[in-house]
Amino acid sequence: DAKTTQPTSMDCAEGRAANLPCNHSTISGNEYVYWYRQIHSQGPQYIIHGLKNNETNEMASLIITEDRKSSTLILPHATLRDTAVYYCIVRVNNYGQNFVFGPGTRLSVLP
């Protein structure tokens, strides 16, 4: 799997948009970008994934640059419950392929 680079930590004010960047400059053409988050002491939670088009669901939006070398996860209105470690993973969309987790970004939503 291609490696990703994320900031170690970020702060965001409650109610504001949280924009979490991820660099994946060596991503292959058949690799997707996945985002998970892990709230303290819980199992990782799937958020969203995409290949090259921007994606949106009820949790977040994923913006992937045209060259696919980087992406941004957007939480439009961050709440205190969004405080978590956010993981960006690139992976071939194959059910047999496991996910390789890096250190992620620790997002703190501040009141």
Place this chain on the structure above:
Amino acid sequence: SAVISQKPSRDICQRGTSLTIQCQVDSQVTMMFWYRQQPGQSLTLIATANQGSEATYESGFVIDKFPISRPNLTFSTLTVSNMSPEDSSIYLCSVVAQGLAGWATDTQYFGPGTRLTVL
């Protein structure tokens, strides 16, 4: 959508003993994985639990230490054998489903984890 549960949710064990962790899914799933998360660290894959055959272990993990069973498409166990304090971690099972309503195809979903402390 399917639910993933793990038992026990947490345990405190003495060194030299073994603990078996169960992972139950309420729908049939294609793939099941076991991960370890040591304190303050990210997740590390232990093995892929294969239905009807021996698990596939990652480098650094061996069957004698982490025997895994997967008797059917909804259940798996991980045993942590001859435990030492270094085995204190959160152990997580994850599944990949295909064709289940409400699940993103080929996406991995995680159980709540088992927090193990070895004294």
